[in-house]
Amino acid sequence: MRTALLSILLTCAATSVRAAPVATTAPATAPATAAPAATAAAADAIVNTFEHPTPPTELRGANLTVASAADGDAAEGKSYVQLSPMTPDANRAQLRLALPRGASAAANAAFTAAVRAPGAKEKVELRWYALDAKNRPLFQRRFDLEPGERWVRLDEPLRAWRWDNARVGDWDEVTSLGLVIATPTVRRVDLDDVRFTGRADEQRNVDWLLALAFADRPRKVAHADGLLVGTDATDGFAQPDLDRLLDGMRRTRAWVRATFGDAVRPTDDHHAPAALLIFAAPADYPAFYRRLGDAWRVTIGAPRSQGYTVQDVATSTFDAKLGPDRPVYFHEAVHTIVARDLRLLAGHDAHRAMQEAIANYLQVCRYPQSLPRGAYTKQFARPIDPSGNGFFKPLETLFTKPVTVREYAQLASLAAYLVEENPKLLRELARGLADGETAGDVLAHGGTTWQQLEDAWLAWGRKRFAADADANVDANAPAFTPPAEFQRSAASSPLSPPYRLRARGSTRSCRPE
Numbered sequence: 001m002r003t004a005l006l007s008i009l010l011t012c013a014a015t016s017v018r019a020a021p022v023a024t025t026a027p028a029t030a031p032a033t034a035a036p037a038a039t040a041a042a043a044d045a046i047v048n049t050f051e052h053p054t055p056p057t058e059l060r061g062a063n064l065t066v067a068s069a070a071d072g073d074a075a076e077g078k079s080y081v082q083l084s085p086m087t088p089d090a091n092r093a094q095l096r097l098a099l100p101r102g103a104s105a106a107a108n109a110a111f112t113a114a115v116r117a118p119g120a121k122e123k124v125e126l127r128w129y130a131l132d133a134k135n136r137p138l139f140q141r142r143f144d145l146e147p148g149e150r151w152v153r154l155d156e157p158l159r160a161w162r163w164d165n166a167r168v169g170d171w172d173e174v175t176s177l178g179l180v181i182a183t184p185t186v187r188r189v190d191l192d193d194v195r196f197t198g199r200a201d202e203q204r205n206v207d208w209l210l211a212l213a214f215a216d217r218p219r220k221v222a223h224a225d226g227l228l229v230g231t232d233a234t235d236g237f238a239q240p241d242l243d244r245l246l247d248g249m250r251r252t253r254a255w256v257r258a259t260f261g262d263a264v265r266p267t268d269d270h271h272a273p274a275a276l277l278i279f280a281a282p283a284d285y286p287a288f289y290r291r292l293g294d295a296w297r298v299t300i301g302a303p304r305s306q307g308y309t310v311q312d313v314a315t316s317t318f319d320a321k322l323g324p325d326r327p328v329y330f331h332e333a334v335h336t337i338v339a340r341d342l343r344l345l346a347g348h349d350a351h352r353a354m355q356e357a358i359a360n361y362l363q364v365c366r367y368p369q370s371l372p373r374g375a376y377t378k379q380f381a382r383p384i385d386p387s388g389n390g391f392f393k394p395l396e397t398l399f400t401k402p403v404t405v406r407e408y409a410q411l412a413s414l415a416a417y418l419v420e421e422n423p424k425l426l427r428e429l430a431r432g433l434a435d436g437e438t439a440g441d442v443l444a445h446g447g448t449t450w451q452q453l454e455d456a457w458l459a460w461g462r463k464r465f466a467a468d469a470d471a472n473v474d475a476n477a478p479a480f481t482p483p484a485e486f487q488r489s490a491a492s493s494p495l496s497p498p499y500r501l502r503a504r505g506s507t508r509s510c511r512p513e
Helices: 003-010 202-214 239-259 284-296 327-342 349-366 373-380 395-400 405-421 423-434 439-445 450-468
Strands: 032-034 045-048 059-062 064-069 080-085 094-098 108-117 124-131 137-145 148-157 176-181 189-199 220-224 227-231 274-279 298-300 307-310 313-317 510-512
Touching (some): 059 064, 064 094, 108 124, 137 148, 148 189, 176 189, 202 274, 202 284, 227 239, 239 274, 284 298, 284 313, 313 327, 327 349, 327 423, 349 405, 395 405, 395 439, 395 450, 405 450, 423 439, 439 450
Parallel strands (some): 227 274, 274 313
Antiparallel strands (some): 032 148, 045 189, 059 094, 064 080, 094 176, 108 148, 298 510
């Protein structure tokens, strides 16, 4: 389904939910219990109990009629609403339900609602969207409702809601909920007692993720400050190894917050950490994403490379020959920090160039052997082929076509240029892309053309690297000066082999089942 369907009701700029290159699995059914089970709790954020008339601005339907019913058959109290689609088509009947003024789900652990599908002959698929003040989807979750006259209560932890494929948000920004009836030819869906319940608990969410990743296998963990490193390769990692990886994530976050200014909008109300998970057995690496997909009720493209990040969960594997200090671990962890603080998704094509620019720049700074300086000395001396067939591509193509491994070195150098020479544009690009603009839009707002940016970047690179041959600079010397946040970091082991800037073989995005 495309989130553009929500534009009927929500009038938002929509983006598509992109498909991962794997087959769809059987739909999961949302857990349900007998409905009359909710009791008011002080921690609950009540969205609507339908006991009192709701203004049309707070309860709005599209392609469905919304009728209040007080026939003695409510799940809770006396009243509920009946949602009757006006068309048999799937995904057309939609409801927008505003949160009361001052209400927030940020402190809660779960979403609950009483629902039923009277007269239905088969399961009814419902899609819930958590929307911001501009009616843009921030989180989404799919539920399958069994047919019948009996009320059931959906009770879903917020950790199982995922970001929209093109936008990152936080629970304190949610101001309304959108409901889409995704099954065709549904006569009616009844809804009652919608609320957020329970107290959010980061440790509980950490335990859930670790169990999903490693089951009951022995594991080692470093967890602090909203960051997590976990592994079941217990013989390969000493605790100081995990602490060093966690420290790298801390330093990355400190650099991001110091460098990107007002483009930094941390998502701190997830009550779940940005995570790096390292698997001992190669088979457990893709198996984790199958389980995560089941938990999210989506299909996640299988990893086909050394490292893989989906939303704010990074993964890799342990190889005893390569040791516990591999550049890939750092690289993938950077993606999670950028997602959480800059709201850029590694799996969204429009964000990927900036994600890879930042991750590869920092990787080259911290692990210089990843890309020897001599590669830049050679390439900056050459003109750029406007057809895009050269090693360096016209900059515009980096942000308008899918990024591949061949562009990683160029993207790293572009990040270095912006950090050193044009930090204002770096911040504007990060914020604009996160807000749904194109890189071309951002440049145009500042009165800059792609050609002007390319000329400035080339001039910087030629000045920096052109004198290397005459000055007998070692071709294996570091290409960039590490940021201050990393200069205090212990150097990686000289035995640590290079992690060349490799492509990820499959999409990082998700699609609903």
